[in-house]
Amino acid sequence: MTAKTEAAPAGLPIAGPAEVRKAAVGLMGQDRRAVAVMLILNGLAAAAGLGGPWLLGKIIDDVRGGAGVGHVNRLALGILCFALAQLLLGRFARYAAHRFGERTLARIRERFVERSLVLPASVVERAGIGDLLTRGTSDVATVGTTLRDAGPEVSVAMVQILLILVAMLAVNPLLGVCGLLCLSGIWFATRWYLRRAHAGYLKEGAANSALIEILTSTAAGARTVEALGLQERRITATAEAVERCRATRTYTLNLRTVLFPVVEFSYVAPVAAILLLGxxxxxxxxxxxGAVVACALYFWKLSEPMDKILLWLDQIQRSNASFARVEGIGQVDAPPVTGADRPQDDQLDVVDVRYAYQGERDVLHGVDLTVRPGERLAVVGPSGAGKSTLGRLLAGAERPRTGRVTVGQVPVAELDPAQLRRHVVLVSQEHHVFLGTVRDNLLIADPSATDEDLRAVLAAVDIxxxxxxxxxxDTELGSGGLRLDAQQAQQLALARVILADPHTLILDEATSLLDPATARHTERSLAAVLKGRTVIAIAHRLHTAHDADRVAVMDGGRMTELGSHEELLAAGRGYAALWKSWHGA
Structure with a gap:
């Protein structure tokens, strides 16, 4: 199989098998010493487990040869010592494996968070928050279970199987080969299972993501669902998602009902064949x-580690699919910067831009615009005119279908996130309050800010x-603490942006949740604080346009007018009509 990334249906990418193997090897390479310790301890534990059957076979042969009680007691003591050594070595091997698993899981979690934070907003929106949420919770937890529990058990079992087979062939090659041939049923059944299990668990993970997406979106929009009478449609959609989950889980369950009975029968066949041939x-x-007894005991002991492997095989396949989904986050292309290493200045240029959402017709048609550094630009127009879409293109959250959107001659969407946020920040009417104190919520934007800095930005947005x-x-916010209302959350988000101090700020209805008087006062305070910065305000309240240096009027995805408030009023076109309507004239 190739390393080509598999496409997840309507979701984030899924890493291919070769990419998953590379990631797993890389994680083990970060903790090579622990891996070496695990292998050594597992090998010694498995070797100690071979002593008991060999000594028991020797006791039988020696007793038949006339050995005394003392000799038998010494060999029995040897069996006890081997069992004790296997117990202790196995315990330390599992302890080392558990520590390795927890450290590796921590690295996976940290890498997942780092990758998630730099995902383009447009990618997350198209994939759905449910997909990202499922990968960050259940998929990571599944990988953690494998690293913590399945990994140690399987590694010990594999070493045991290898050494038992070697010992069995050493006791008597003919009996050993006979037993191995009788185990062939396990090989065929396992291969049949593995060829189907990976795809089955990927489908199960996708179905779980779809269910979470429906549940979260329904809960988040509960008031809208109730207001528009959409309860039955949402219940039907949820029931269909549950049915898809049930079908995918039933499929993987059916795979196990074929595998395990074949395995159980294959354990009995080798022992019976060895006893008959022996x-x-x-x-x-x-x-x-004694040799016959030793070989039969070795095959009997072989069932224990094989049981462990097959018991965890289902978990490993589930984990393999989950790890592919977790690693798939890293397959989202991070666009490289083209042209200059960094923008030459802070001028924004929109050149003949057309944009369409996936599978839909264009919503922007040949838009041209230049926003000069330090300018205050208002973007107005009726609902659905393309104002917010233009704002997202200017902020680099979306890429134009054709045309260019640049800052300092560099495509905005191709800047790395850290560099982009130093130049352009988009503030919408959707705001998030993070768990922690008020101070924590502000310091996200600038960890070095002092209390004086924090109080200054709070005053700037009239908090x-x-x-x-x-x-x-130091007041705790969020779950278990103070819950802010929508207006307070919006003010806190604006304060956070001011503290980040970008050169260009795009406000998409960023004060819509404030009352008109507070909104106007806040916007004027923002204008004073952000003097010298570029501010692009997308708004329905036309007092924002009155205070701007220029006004861009959008209608039907086109920019129909551009000029100062006075110029557009004098022109007597669409903007003048909006202004009169807004004032009730």
Missing amino acids: ATLRDTGTVTT DWVDELPDGL
Whole structure:
């Protein structure tokens, strides 16, 4: 199979088998010493487990040869010592494996968070938050279970199987080969299972993601669902998603119902074959009774590690699919910067831009615009005119279908996230309050900010309610703490942006949740604080346009007018009509 990334249906990418193997090898390479310790301890534990059956076979042969009680007692003591050594070595091997698993899981979690934070917003929106959420929770947890539990058990079992087979062939090659041939049923059944299990678990993971997406979107939009009477449609969609989950899980369950019965029968066949063949060979004097007993015991002991492997095989296949989904986050292309290493200045240029959402017709048609550094530009127009889409293109959240959107002659969408946020930040009406204190929520934008800096930005957006909180800046927010209303959350988000201090700020209805008087005062305060910065305000409230240096009017995905407030009023076209309508004239 190739390393080509598999496409997840309507979701984020899934890493291919070669990419998963490369990632797994890389993780083990980061902790080579622990891997070496695990292999050594597992090998010694498995070797210690071979001593018991060999000594038992020797006891049988020696007793038949007339050995005394003392000799038998010494060999029995040897069996006890081997069992104790296997117990202790196995315990330390599992301890080392568990530590390795927890460290590796921590690296996987950290890498997942790092990759998730730099994902383009457009990618997450198209894939659905449910897909990302499922990968970050259940998929990572499944990988963790394998690393912590399945990994150690399987590694010990594999070493045991290898050494048992070697010991069995050393006792008597003919009996060993006979037993191995009888195990062939396991090989065929396992191969049949593995060829189907990976794809089955990928489908199961995708179905789980789709279900989570429906549940989260329904919960988030519960009021809208109720207001529009969409309850039955959402219930039907949820029931269909549950049915898809059930079908995918039933498929993987059916695979296991074929595998396990074949395996159980294959354990009995080798022991029976060895005893039958051994009895025949003993009568001819080819083997001793002790050798037959030793080989039968070795095959009997072989069932224990094989049971462990097959018991965890389902978990490993599930984990393999989950790891492919987790690693798939890293397959989202991070666009390289083209042209200059960094923007030459902060001028934004939109040149003949057309844009269409996936599978839809264009919503922007040949838009041209230049935003000069330090300019205050208002973008107005009726609902559905393309204002927010233009804002997302200017912020690099989307790529134009044709044309260019650049900052300092560099395509905005091709800047790496850290560099992009130093130049352009988009603030929409959707705001998030992070768990932690008010101070923590602000310091995300600038960890080096002092309390004086924080109070200055709070004052800039007219936040006076922080001083009234029980612990001021140290008041806990979110679950278990103070819950901010929509207006307070919006003000806090604006303060956070000011603290980040980007050169260009795009406000997409960023004060829509404030009352008109507070919104106007906040916008004027922002204008004073952001003096010298470029501010692009997308708004329905036309007082924002009145205060701007220029106004861009959008209608039907086209820019129909561009000029100052006075110029557009004098032109007597669409903007003048909007202004009169807004004032009730």
